[in-house]
Amino acid sequence: MLDNLAALVAASFLIALSPGPxxxxxxxxxxxxxxxALATVAGMEVGVACWAVAAALGLSVLLTASEVAFHVLRVxxxxxxxxxxxxxxLSARKDSSAVEPAPPSKAFRSGLVVNLANPKLGVFAISFLPQFVPAGEAGKGLLLLFAVVWVVVDTLWYLVVVGVLHRIRGWLARSKVRKTLEGVSGGVLVALGLKLVLTPR
Incomplete structure (x- = not known):
């Protein structure tokens, strides 16, 4: 059991390292x-938790069974x-060096929707968590525990990222750096959105 848990922690960490939306x-x-940033992470992790718990309870199997549900979420x-x-x-094209912080509630919703509206995260959860269940054992309780571990590891990683970025926020907020970051992150988000809608199931 401990070996499976350790493998789950390691795999969850590697997944968290993978760049994405x-x-x-x-x-x-x-x-x-x-x-x-913290409000955004909180929203994202609530989304991950929803998919993880849904997978543990067998609910996200509906995504694999329903083409309509999958494609509606995907689009x-x-x-x-x-x-x-x-x-x-558009923000990257602004000349102002001042950056207005988004309300935490709005940042939370953005993080939540990014993960909740990603059906591939749900399908991934279905195939990811059961791999670590010890042979001969079953039960929703164990899968729920693994779901919690996955969310905790993912959250800790993003908290580290936010902490590091906060330390260099003064540099990040410089006009040229900010515009570059806005442009790069904007381009990545658009590309990931197009990939999500164009890639078949």
């Missing part, structure tokens, strides 16, 4: 302050990513 969003929001998530990306690209 969350990384791009946190990078952009960190320029606006630690509170905004919704893609449109939202493109929307965030375009906002970042």
């Amino acid at each position: 969350g990384t791009a969003l946190v990078l952009r929001q960190s320029v606006r302050g630690r509170r905004t 919704t998530g893609a449109l939202f990513l493109v929307y965030l990306g375009v906002k970042a690209l």
